Amino acid sequence: MTEMRLWAVVVTFDRRDQLAVTLRRLLESDPVDLAGILVVDNASTDGTGAWLAGLKDPRLRVLTLSRNQGGAGGFEAGLRHVMEKTDARWVCLMDDDARPVAGAFARFRARRREDRAAWFAAVTYPDGAICEMNRPLLDPFGSARSTIAALIRGRETFHLSPDAFRASDPVDIDGGSFVGAFLSRRAVEVAGYPDGRLFIYGDDTTYTLQLGRLAGPLGFDPDIRFEHDCGTTIAGTPIRPLWKVFYLYRNRAMVYRQTVGRALGTAIYLGLGAVWRLRAGRYGTDRAAYLRLWRAAMSDGLAGRLDRDFDAVRALISGSGPGR
Structure with missing residues (x-):
């Protein structure tokens, strides 16, 4: 079994109940599999800060931001903190409503990981259906022919096939989301940090595409499972909140x-x-x-x-x- 120092970074804002479920799941992990947990509190207003202050666990740290910087700003701040203040060799990113399925970190440790700059988990809704917003990315723009095909075929060209979630072996991908993203220290040192100015949307896409291009290949491992307990957006309905x-x-x-x-x-x-x-x-x-x-x-x-x-x-x- 590979020896590694893995830290989890969880970004939260005003979702204390969801965060409680996620932290409980993380703290149930064996310390050998998960060395530390950093919660980035995006200036929550629902009592999250006081609740976190009452938790006592040697693996838990809290980074409280002075203002809400969105998911992008939270992940940038959290990743910088872990890289600068800990000896982590790998960092796993997640939202406050997303968490590893039991045994996910042990499975991550059980396989040699150094041949990829980053690894991405198979993310599903609690009912087991694939979470579309977290489906790994494929870059179809390597040639004029594939670009034309991508523009015609749409979404399916840009995302890993659902069949990969049912496979037993890892596959190469070009990018992924910040739910169940395992980033190596080496990759972050080469590619830098996510751009917090994006606030939300697209920060994980732009960063992970850059990570793959600058730091090396990225992998998707269907054996590592995450659960994302998020509300779904129905296509064609207005975006809310409006901002x-x-x-x-x-x-x-x-x-x-x-x-x-x-x-x-x-x-x-x-x-x-x-x-x-x-x-x-x-x-x-x-x-x-x-x-x-x-x-x-x-x-x-x-x-x-x-x-x-x-x-x-x-x-x-x-x-x-x-x-x-």
Whole structure:
């Protein structure tokens, strides 16, 4: 069995009940399999900080941020802390509503891992169905032919086949999500850190694609299982809370340009932007607010700007303030 020092990083904001389930699962892990746990509290307002302060376990650390920096900012801060303040050789990232299935860390230790810069778990909903938002990524843009096929076939071209979840052997992938992501210290030293300015959406995609390109191959291991107890978004329904519209649309520009290059990525972004504009009618009385968010997202996305903070984004909803 391979000797390694594994730390878990959990980012949380105002979901104490979910965090409690996740921490209970993590603390049940054998200390040989999981050396430490860092909870990054994104300035929660629901009593999470006081609750965490009452927990006593030598493996548990808490990093409390002065303001909510979103999942992206939380993962950047947490990863930096573990890299700088611990002797971890591997770091496993997860949301507060995601957690390893029993035995996941022991299975990670049981196999030689040094031949990959990072490994990604098979993530399912509690009922066992594949969690689509956490399905590992494939980069279909290696050639003009595969790019055309990707644009025609859509989502399935970009994600690992469901058959891989039922297989017994690991496979190579090009990227993944920050749920059940096992990053090696060497890979982080080579590729750097996630960009916290993205706040939410796309931060894991852009970072893990970069990780694979700079630090080496990435692997998906179906034997390592995670459970994500998240609410699902039904395709075609309005995005809520409304401020998420800005980050979802703005950050798509960064994802498309990273995968297919600036020219084609911008063209794809503009085409989808026109589609997103047409969705305003779904928002009823929030139509004007949606359009303000859409315009700001498209403007910042095309300019590559990441300097609009969370308060400025929320100000766009009411139309108050400068919006930056």
